[in-house]
Amino acid sequence: MGMVAADRIFKILRTESQIEDLGTLNPDKIDGGISIKNLRFSYITGEEVLHGINLEIKPGEKIAVVGATGAGKSTIINLLSRFYEFDEGSILLDKNSIKDFSLNGLRKHIGIVLQDVFLFADTIYNNITLYDTDIDEEDVYYAAKEIGVHDFILSLPGGYQYNVKERGVMLSSGQRQLISFLRVYLSNPSILILDEATSNLDTERND
Ligand SMILES: Nc1ncnc2c1ncn2[C@@H]1O[C@H](COP(=O)(O)OP(=O)(O)OP(=O)(O)O)[C@@H](O)[C@H]1O
Ligand SMILES: [Mg+2]
Structure with missing residues (x-):
């Protein structure tokens, strides 16, 4: 049983990330302006979820995204945090493409409270x-x-x-x-x- 379990764990550890960490920007501080232009994305080829979204968020601004279930609200968050790569369009953070940031350099500035909260068996x-x-x-x-x-x-x-x-x-x-x-x-x-x-x-x- 131990061997089987270990095999499964190693399989996960060997998984290659599909997100390439090629960006180099890693600023200590950001203003937080976000500009989304003509953003298109599909999880599954042929089933487009975002059909050309445009969104401007100025530094310091608070916005709410409202839409029906399955409309693609959480998907925008997935793309902004680079959990998935978008197909077309652009996402700029402080005028730089989010792909020009290193993954850590981007994600350290973003805090998310997800729809499904995960807590560990701990205090x-x-x-x-x-x-x-x-x-x-x-x-x-x-x-x-x-x-x-x-x-x-x-x-x-x-x-x-x-x-x-x-x-x-x-x-x-x-x-x-x-x-x-x-x-x-x-x-x-x-x-x-x-x-x-x-x-x-x-x-x-x-x-
Ligand atoms: N990992 C995934 N793989 C394939 N399809 C997905 C995946 N995640 C979401 N989808 C599909 O993408 C579409 C948008 O989903 P998303 O989670 O962004 O919606 P939402 O606006 O956040 O909805 P809700 O208000 O229910 O949270 C839905 O049709 C959903 O079925
Ligand atoms: Mg959602």
Whole structure:
């Protein structure tokens, strides 16, 4: 059984990335202007998902993309983060093609809270910091208070040391989204993308 399992793991490790990391730009800071022009993309040849999208987002601007299910909203995020390569058109970040950035140089500026949140079988604290020792404990608490999730975490047995178990099954999906939001908020990215990040949350009135 061990041999079979090891074989499967090695197969995954041997997988070649289809995204070529040929860009060299790796700026410490970006303004965050995004310009999408005539963007076309299909996951499967012949089944086009994006049919020539145009979108201008200025630095500092907040925008919402609204559309029917399956319209291609999450796909735009996949292309901007270069999880997939687009077929036609261009995506510029600060006037440079996203392909001119190294993958790390691009992705380190982008923080995403996905539609499906993934938490590890570990404590809430480690799920937030992902073992990044540069993150101060005080910063975690401060950010949690800002987002309004600190009191909820303290109410759990062990507080920040509460183990959420495999895939975070010990939490509701709304609670998982909040933890994942906190994780991204702490990394303070120049581009913050929320893909229906609050779809499982009810509003809480404080008045
Ligand atoms: N990995 C994939 N492989 C093949 N087709 C995909 C893949 N991901 C999405 N699609 C298809 O691409 C289209 C757009 O999907 P996308 O996830 O971008 O929609 P969405 O606008 O985010 O929808 P929702 O509001 O439900 O999240 C859909 O028709 C979907 O079936
Ligand atoms: Mg989506």
